[in-house]
Amino acid sequence: MANNQYASTVSTADAGAGGPDTPGTATHAEALDVLRGLVGNPGAVFHDGQFEAIEALVDGGRRALVVQRTGWGKSAVYFVASLLLRRRGAGPTLIVSPLLALMRDQVGAAARAGVRAVAINSANQLEWDTVREQLATDEVDVLLVSPERLTNPAFRETQLPELLRRTGLLVIDEAHCISDWGHDFRPDYRRIADLITRLPDSVPVLATTATANSRVVHDIEEQLGAGVLTIRGSLGRDSLRLGVLSLPDSKARLGWLLTHLADLPGSGIIYTLTVSAAEDTARLLSEAGHNVLAYTGRTDPADRERAEQLLKDNQVKALVATSALGMGFDKPDLGFVVHLGAPSSPVAYYQQVGRAGRGAANADVLLLPGSEDRYIWQYFATASMPSEEKAAAVLTALADAGTALSTVALEARVDLRRTPLELLLKVLSVDGAVERVGGGWRSTGQPWVYDAERYSRIAEARVDEQDSMVIYQDTAGCRMEYITSVLDDETARPCGRCDNCAGRWFPVDVAAGATEAAGQTLSRAGGVLEPRLQWPSGMDRLGVPVKGKLKPGEGVSEGRVLARLTDLGWGGALRELFAAGAEDRPVDPGMLQACVQVLREWGSGDNRNPGWSGAGRPAAIVNIPSRSKPLLVGSLARGISEIGRIPYLGELQLAHGGPTGSRGGNSAYRLAGVWDRLLVGPELEAALQPVQGQSVMLIDDLTDSRWTVTVAGRALRQGGAGAVLPLVLAQAG
Structure with missing residues (x-):
């Protein structure tokens, strides 16, 4: 890679030949001694490029990017550099590390080398006070924090300033997470660029990754600042x-x-x-x-x-x-x-x-x-990409509120599920449009423009x-x-x-027997469809008069689903069935028999899981009307009725044009989109009279949020059903 205004580049193919890795310097001898203690091998030597990075940090106080294959020894660079800097009077090293498993391994590796390493993350909250005491008494050589800690108001305001004041080395592990172009981009990592600007120029910075193409490398170099030394080695793995x-x-x-x-x-x-x-x-x-x-x-x-x-x-x-x-x-x-x-x-x-x-x-x-x-x-790609419409809705909701809102409160104002909402808030926060405070999130009032070109390129x-x-x-x-x-x-x-x-x-x-065994596993059908037990918060803002837990007599019982769309077995057939533009047709006989088998197992039960979820054998079958698959869901309901000899009473009635909204919205908006739009019509009301107080099976084709099933079941229970047992062909996700 050619040099640019941000970086000078060392190819490790040329390292070790008369360069700074040549034995003889005091720093080299000291570093080699630390390395041998780290790996427990008195004959260990540096890999090409390792000492260049260490020397740049320790003697040069530089900013360096190390792009080397997995197993090359990137952690050895920052552990050795940390000990050398500590011996020279520097403060502890701050390592931003993305995964708990990585932290556990790094803390263990550091201890073996005599490096006093501690971590602050979501999994060790009981140890935080001890860690703070150790930092205060200068008993820590290396502190590992997750990038999510950088967004925590208390950590950012009360602990981070002192840490930055004392930090002797900043390490950004798995640095491809900084970049939009990295395969595991994390918005919280983009805060590191701000951290770097707050560090004194004398504090060295090291970024490491094993997975970065040239585009990611350039992006990281720009965020590290001018004068970056990039050490990039061969990524080929001979093993x-x-x-x-x-x-x-x-x-x-x-x-x-x-x-x-x-x-x-x-x-x-x-x-x-x-x-x-x-x-x-x-x-x-x-x-x-x-x-x-x-x-x-x-x-x-x-x-x-x-x-x-x-x-x-x-x-x-x-x-x-x-x-x-x-x-x-x-x-x-x-x-x-x-x-x-x-x-x-x-x-x-x-x-x-x-x-x-x-x-x-x-x-x-x-x-x-x-x-x-x-x-x-495609499913995961579309689920993670923020949209201009959603971003504008979040900013408007926060501006209108005039105060901090929790993510739960925002869900009643913006039709976004929790995970993408939190991702979007992090993006907006890094861009300075919102900030996380004690009560949740609030608008900063700074202008923000959706970078359509950037997201299109991504x-x-x-x-x-x-x-x-x-x-x-x-x-x-x-x-x-x-x-x-x-x-x-x-x-x-x-x-x-x-x-x-x-x-x-x-x-x-x-092997033929293996194929048969795999086929039997894949042909297994049936998963539990958990009932909704709690209404989403803030439904009054959307005109739905419910809150708290569902009342007795409102909810459905535990149900069953043939398969998830992502399942290896029936998932493939269901994906084809519900693909965009797929023809509506009667249920396939094999799929019908699989549903029947699900019902047999559901009805048999055992000591831990009573048959029919403890509600008793259904006395009737009703289906939710489908605007896209009426033949499918109707034939499924009638087929089960015939095979199980359970009377089919018909379907619920669509009101006000039927459910609104689309798959993927959050709970509050999905509930609002179906509320009062599924009713027990006069014919179905009359048909339910003979089975008052008895269980009714409710059949649907595809469920995502489970609010359609919940609202339909509530209508049936208000119409006299004693319990509602949902059976659904497919569950999204």
Whole structure:
């Protein structure tokens, strides 16, 4: 990469040959001694580029960006530099680190090297007072904080100024998070540019990442300021053996895992694109006798930490994980990484496969792409992109309020779900338009303009990344060379090890019994549809006279759903059924039979889960009218009625034009859009008379927020139903 006004660049291919890494200087000798203590090896030497970075920080007080492959030793740079700076009288190092798993590993690694490291994050609040006392008595060498701490008003106003005054070194770990173009952009990270401007010029700054192309590198350099030293090395991983195996469907992919998981070297990670896929896969493999655990964003934090340790100790064969297990997980001898479905970019893929082979000569990496991958990429891409309309609505709501509003209060004013709302607030906060205070969020009054061109460029870049991932799957060239080329590694070269360079190293057969077992798992239908128990806050602002908990006699019972749209099994058929422009048609016989099986299992129950959710066998069936799939939902209701010999009473009546709003809105607006728009009409009211006080099954085609089912069930209960048992074909998400 050429030098620019922001940075000078060192290629580590040239390092160590008569440069500052040459032994003999006092700093080098001191740093080498610290390094050997860090790694526990008296014969250890610096990798190319490590000492250049350390010297730039310690002796030069510079700002540096280190872009090096996973396992190169970026943490060694900042731990060694921290100890050397402390010996020279500097204050503690402040490390901004994105993940709790990463913090745990870093604190442990620091302790082994005699570095006194502590962390402040959401998982250790009981330790915060102790940490503050240690900082006050200068007993801390390294303090790790999450980027989210930087937005916390109390931390920002009472603790951060003193920290910045005393900081001897600022480290931005996983620095690609700073950049709009990074695969894991986080708005909170953009506050770091403000931190840098508040530091004295004499305080060195280090940014590190393993996943940055030239565009991300330039973006980070600009945010670090003038005079940045960029040390960029080869991203090729000689220990990894890459491969791609395209199989026809989910059944075949799971069958391959059942057939060959035990043959994969050591222990490893099986990545999936969705939570439901991780849970389904882990269940299938466990039932077949494989020692695996699911690891997702829904996994309890304590269970996550336990699962990580079991994998590190080789007590499990694999963790079946979503991207929740990503940056920062460090197991040097991880033997393999398998992907069931492709990540949305080669950059994200490189980040995840980089977990393997960090301290071992060989590790196997295999991608099993799925036909559903693009659907899932698009779903997550559209869910995370802020819109001008929503941003303007948030700013207007805060300005009109004249006081701070919590996110809960904002949800009654802006039709955005909690996660994208919080993301948008962070973006607006970093841009200076809003600020987080004790009572929530308030407008700063500063003008703000939606940068449509910027978001358009980001969206286009995401599409390009998705296309690049497809090219990776189809390429006849070296796979490692392709990935590192996408990351703008000028040293990219054929690896000689991947399936395209050296021939397929993995078996392609799938045992017949494994295919059948996978098929049985995928054909399993039925998930719990949890009832809504609490009305959203602030409904009076939207003209809906409810608040607090649903009253007895208003809510529906626990229901059932055939599958989620993201499920590996029935999810595929349901995605086709509900795809934009898909023809409305009667329910497929196989899908009807799957629903019947769900009902059989639901009705049988056990000691822990009484049949029919304890409400008793339904005496009648009613369906919610569908404007897009009337044939589908009507035929489903009638089919279940015929097979189950349960009278079909008809459907609810649409009022005021029917439900409004669209999929993806927040709870308050979704409820307002369906309130009083589903009624028990005269014919249905008469049909309900013979079953007064008895259970009624309520059938719908697709649910997202569950408010349509809730309001429809409330209408039925007001019409005399004793309990309402929802059965839905598909659940979004």
